[in-house]
Amino acid sequence: MDLILKNVKKKDFPVFQSLAKSLGFEIVEENEKPYNPEFVKEILQGQKDIKEGRGIKMTMEELRDLCK
Template identity: 40%
Template sequence: MKTQDIYILEPNTSEEANALKAFAKALKIKFEVKEKPYNPEFVAKILESQKQAKEGKVTRVKKENLKEFLGL
Protein backbone atom coordinates (compact mmCIF):
# COMPACT_ATOMS: atom_id res chain seq x y z
CA MET A 1 0.00 0.00 0.00
CA LYS A 2 1.31 3.41 -0.93
CA THR A 3 1.20 6.16 1.69
CA GLN A 4 0.33 9.78 0.96
CA ASP A 5 2.82 11.11 3.51
CA ILE A 6 5.75 13.25 2.42
CA TYR A 7 8.78 13.60 4.68
CA ILE A 8 11.11 16.57 4.45
CA LEU A 9 14.54 16.08 6.03
CA GLU A 10 17.15 18.83 6.23
CA PRO A 11 20.62 17.43 6.90
CA ASN A 12 23.20 19.84 8.32
CA THR A 13 26.31 18.13 6.99
CA SER A 14 27.33 16.21 3.90
CA GLU A 15 27.76 13.12 6.10
CA GLU A 16 24.13 13.35 7.19
CA ALA A 17 23.02 13.86 3.58
CA ASN A 18 25.01 10.83 2.42
CA ALA A 19 23.58 8.69 5.24
CA LEU A 20 20.02 9.67 4.36
CA LYS A 21 20.59 8.88 0.68
CA ALA A 22 22.12 5.50 1.54
CA PHE A 23 19.23 4.71 3.90
CA ALA A 24 16.61 5.56 1.27
CA LYS A 25 18.43 3.55 -1.40
CA ALA A 26 18.79 0.55 0.92
CA LEU A 27 15.04 0.54 1.56
CA LYS A 28 14.31 1.26 -2.13
CA ILE A 29 12.46 4.45 -1.18
CA LYS A 30 12.00 6.95 -3.98
CA PHE A 31 13.59 10.31 -3.11
CA GLU A 32 14.70 13.53 -4.72
CA VAL A 33 17.25 16.12 -3.67
CA LYS A 34 16.38 19.81 -3.93
CA GLU A 35 18.93 22.48 -3.17
CA LYS A 36 17.98 25.20 -0.74
CA PRO A 37 17.93 28.58 -2.49
CA TYR A 38 20.10 31.37 -1.16
CA ASN A 39 18.48 34.22 0.76
CA PRO A 40 17.53 36.83 -1.92
CA GLU A 41 18.89 39.70 0.20
CA PHE A 42 22.26 37.93 0.45
CA VAL A 43 22.35 37.37 -3.32
CA ALA A 44 21.55 41.05 -3.94
CA LYS A 45 24.44 42.13 -1.66
CA ILE A 46 26.88 39.81 -3.47
CA LEU A 47 25.78 41.07 -6.89
CA GLU A 48 26.13 44.69 -5.74
CA SER A 49 29.63 43.97 -4.42
CA GLN A 50 30.64 42.37 -7.72
CA LYS A 51 29.32 45.42 -9.60
CA GLN A 52 31.29 47.77 -7.33
CA ALA A 53 34.46 45.73 -7.82
CA LYS A 54 34.09 45.88 -11.63
CA GLU A 55 33.64 49.66 -11.39
CA GLY A 56 36.83 49.92 -9.34
CA LYS A 57 35.02 51.00 -6.18
CA VAL A 58 37.30 49.02 -3.89
CA THR A 59 39.61 49.73 -0.98
CA ARG A 60 43.16 48.50 -1.38
CA VAL A 61 45.32 47.98 1.66
CA LYS A 62 49.02 47.25 1.54
CA LYS A 63 50.17 44.25 3.49
CA GLU A 64 52.24 46.36 5.87
CA ASN A 65 49.13 48.47 6.71
CA LEU A 66 46.76 45.55 7.18
CA LYS A 67 46.83 45.43 11.00
CA GLU A 68 46.20 49.17 11.24
CA PHE A 69 43.34 48.92 8.71
CA LEU A 70 41.74 46.11 10.74
CA GLY A 71 42.23 48.00 13.99
CA LEU A 72 44.53 45.40 15.51
Protein backbone atom coordinates (compact mmCIF):
# COMPACT_ATOMS: atom_id res chain seq x y z
CA MET A 1 0.00 0.00 0.00
CA ASP A 2 1.23 3.51 -0.82
CA LEU A 3 0.66 6.56 1.33
CA ILE A 4 1.21 9.98 -0.17
CA LEU A 5 1.61 13.09 1.96
CA LYS A 6 1.35 16.40 0.16
CA ASN A 7 2.18 19.91 1.29
CA VAL A 8 4.21 18.74 4.30
CA LYS A 9 6.01 21.65 5.92
CA LYS A 10 9.79 21.38 6.08
CA LYS A 11 9.73 21.62 9.86
CA ASP A 12 7.34 18.65 10.09
CA PHE A 13 9.15 16.38 7.64
CA PRO A 14 11.77 15.05 10.11
CA VAL A 15 8.94 13.92 12.39
CA PHE A 16 7.41 11.89 9.57
CA GLN A 17 10.82 10.51 8.63
CA SER A 18 11.59 9.27 12.14
CA LEU A 19 8.11 7.79 12.55
CA ALA A 20 8.35 5.98 9.21
CA LYS A 21 11.85 4.72 10.03
CA SER A 22 10.76 3.40 13.44
CA LEU A 23 7.86 1.56 11.78
CA GLY A 24 10.09 0.13 9.04
CA PHE A 25 8.55 2.11 6.19
CA GLU A 26 10.39 3.20 3.08
CA ILE A 27 10.38 6.92 2.30
CA VAL A 28 10.55 8.09 -1.30
CA GLU A 29 10.77 11.83 -1.89
CA GLU A 30 9.53 13.20 -5.19
CA ASN A 31 9.76 16.90 -5.82
CA GLU A 32 7.25 17.66 -8.51
CA LYS A 33 7.99 20.24 -11.15
CA PRO A 34 4.60 20.75 -12.75
CA TYR A 35 5.80 22.95 -15.61
CA ASN A 36 8.69 22.79 -18.00
CA PRO A 37 10.98 25.76 -17.17
CA GLU A 38 11.30 26.67 -20.86
CA PHE A 39 7.50 26.83 -21.15
CA VAL A 40 7.28 29.11 -18.10
CA LYS A 41 9.99 31.34 -19.58
CA GLU A 42 8.03 31.66 -22.85
CA ILE A 43 4.80 32.56 -21.04
CA LEU A 44 6.52 35.19 -18.88
CA GLN A 45 8.24 36.66 -21.93
CA GLY A 46 4.88 36.83 -23.74
CA GLN A 47 3.29 38.68 -20.83
CA LYS A 48 6.21 41.11 -20.76
CA ASP A 49 5.92 41.68 -24.52
CA ILE A 50 2.21 42.47 -24.23
CA LYS A 51 2.83 44.97 -21.42
CA GLU A 52 5.47 46.66 -23.57
CA GLY A 53 3.07 46.98 -26.51
CA ARG A 54 4.61 44.31 -28.72
CA GLY A 55 1.40 42.31 -29.07
CA ILE A 56 -1.23 42.36 -31.78
CA LYS A 57 -4.99 42.55 -31.55
CA MET A 58 -7.16 40.14 -33.51
CA THR A 59 -10.89 39.80 -33.90
CA MET A 60 -12.51 36.43 -33.30
CA GLU A 61 -13.10 36.15 -37.04
CA GLU A 62 -9.38 36.68 -37.77
CA LEU A 63 -8.51 34.08 -35.16
CA ARG A 64 -10.95 31.56 -36.64
CA ASP A 65 -9.50 32.16 -40.11
CA LEU A 66 -5.99 31.63 -38.74
CA CYS A 67 -6.98 28.28 -37.20
CA LYS A 68 -8.48 26.87 -40.42
